[in-house]
Amino acid sequence: MHDALHPGVAVELNTIGEEQPRESTDALRAEQGATAAARGVGTPRWPLPRWIDWAVGFKVVSLSMDAVCLDPGDRRHDAPFNTVVRGLIGQRLRDLRCLTRAATCTGCPETSRCDYAAVFDRRLTATESDGEADEVPPFWLQGLPAGRTLARGAQLSIRLHVTGQAVGVLPYLDVACRDALVHVGMRPSASVVHSTDLRALTHEPIANTLRITARSPLRLRGDMSRSRRDCPAVPWFAQLVRSGVRRLDRLRMAFGEPGDRPYLEMPALGDVEVVSEQGDSMRSWRDTRKGVPLTGLIGSAVVAGEGVRRLVPLMRVLTITNVGKATTMGFGDLTIEELPDTRRRGRPLDTTTSSSDHALWPLATE
Numbered sequence: 001m002h003d004a005l006h007p008g009v010a011v012e013l014n015t016i017g018e019e020q021p022r023e024s025t026d027a028l029r030a031e032q033g034a035t036a037a038a039r040g041v042g043t044p045r046w047p048l049p050r051w052i053d054w055a056v057g058f059k060v061v062s063l064s065m066d067a068v069c070l071d072p073g074d075r076r077h078d079a080p081f082n083t084v085v086r087g088l089i090g091q092r093l094r095d096l097r098c099l100t101r102a103a104t105c106t107g108c109p110e111t112s113r114c115d116y117a118a119v120f121d122r123r124l125t126a127t128e129s130d131g132e133a134d135e136v137p138p139f140w141l142q143g144l145p146a147g148r149t150l151a152r153g154a155q156l157s158i159r160l161h162v163t164g165q166a167v168g169v170l171p172y173l174d175v176a177c178r179d180a181l182v183h184v185g186m187r188p189s190a191s192v193v194h195s196t197d198l199r200a201l202t203h204e205p206i207a208n209t210l211r212i213t214a215r216s217p218l219r220l221r222g223d224m225s226r227s228r229r230d231c232p233a234v235p236w237f238a239q240l241v242r243s244g245v246r247r248l249d250r251l252r253m254a255f256g257e258p259g260d261r262p263y264l265e266m267p268a269l270g271d272v273e274v275v276s277e278q279g280d281s282m283r284s285w286r287d288t289r290k291g292v293p294l295t296g297l298i299g300s301a302v303v304a305g306e307g308v309r310r311l312v313p314l315m316r317v318l319t320i321t322n323v324g325k326a327t328t329m330g331f332g333d334l335t336i337e338e339l340p341d342t343r344r345r346g347r348p349l350d351t352t353t354s355s356s357d358h359a360l361w362p363l364a365t366e
């Protein structure tokens with residue numbers, strides 16, 4: 001292990017969206033009505049186009065690299081691969097940047113100027129008095145599988161996104177990430193760093209049919225009973241939407257410019273359906289890490305409806321930010337494909353009587 005920056009880092013600015021036309025969202029705003037006040041507290045509730053413009057008001061810098069598995073045989077890890085790599089990144093960054101070389105960070109007098117603390121220390125959404133007090137780490141991973149076995153020759157496209165105070169630590173995170181991959185038998189390529197313009201993803205949606213693919217398990221949370229009421233045919237979609245709104249709200253409050261905190265006027269989801277297509281399914285995923293059970297959703301599904309169309313900008317942004325729990329470990333990594341509305345829809349699922357509810361939706365009690 002070394003304490004110097006890796007010489008293979010290449011810097012390249014990404015101009016995504018800078019020359020793309022920004023379509024007007026006036027029509028969609030008109031559909032959803034003008035700004036209203038949250039009942040009882042006077043907090044503004046904004047329609048989605050206006051809210052998403054506010055929610056993406058934080059800077060994201062992304063590091064990308066490819067890696068290939070060089071192990072002579074399949075390597076089996078004692079925990080999901082993505083959690084192993086995330087743990088090694090933390091260990092390596094501490095090796096690189098610890099100012100005291102103490103055995104533990106507890107009570108360290110250098111925390112305020114420590115790069116490791118800037119990335120891994122507990123972060124709140126706004127202030128210490130924030131009632132929900134969610135942790136919002138300033139980085140997250142994509143492209144790491146959650147399986148325990150990686151085959152020889154397997155190729156990964158890995159992305160590490162940072163925001164806030166972690167932007168200044170990115171060169172050392174690059175070293176830590178590359179060394180972690182080498183430690184688990186991977187050969188990483190040279191890195192490319194670019195700025196990601198989230199606002200380029202918020203232009204007006206056209207399609208009302210989406211293929212949503214969970215590249216890593218979606219560890220969502222929320223009230224599944226409420227999700228079934230909001231979206232009877234596809235309750236996991238309602239849970240995904242609410243988790244996504246929560247995710248962007250926390251990132252914006254933690255790392256954006258200070259200001260008022262508006263709330264989203266949630267679009268109706270009652271018409272959302274799963275499009276019938278062989279081979280598409282969201283299924284449950286389970287594993288353990290250090291004896292702690294992990295659950296989530298994995299797979300792909302095509303959903304359609306007017307509610308889907310209105311939420312396309314949110315879904316686009318979530319392909320960059322991840323969604324749900326444990327995003328720093330690479331969970332919640334999803335992709336979307338906007339499809340023409342030419343597919344036959346299947347019958348809505350009767351989620352109130354299905355005997356497979358617990359098999360399909362194990363997150364309801366989390």
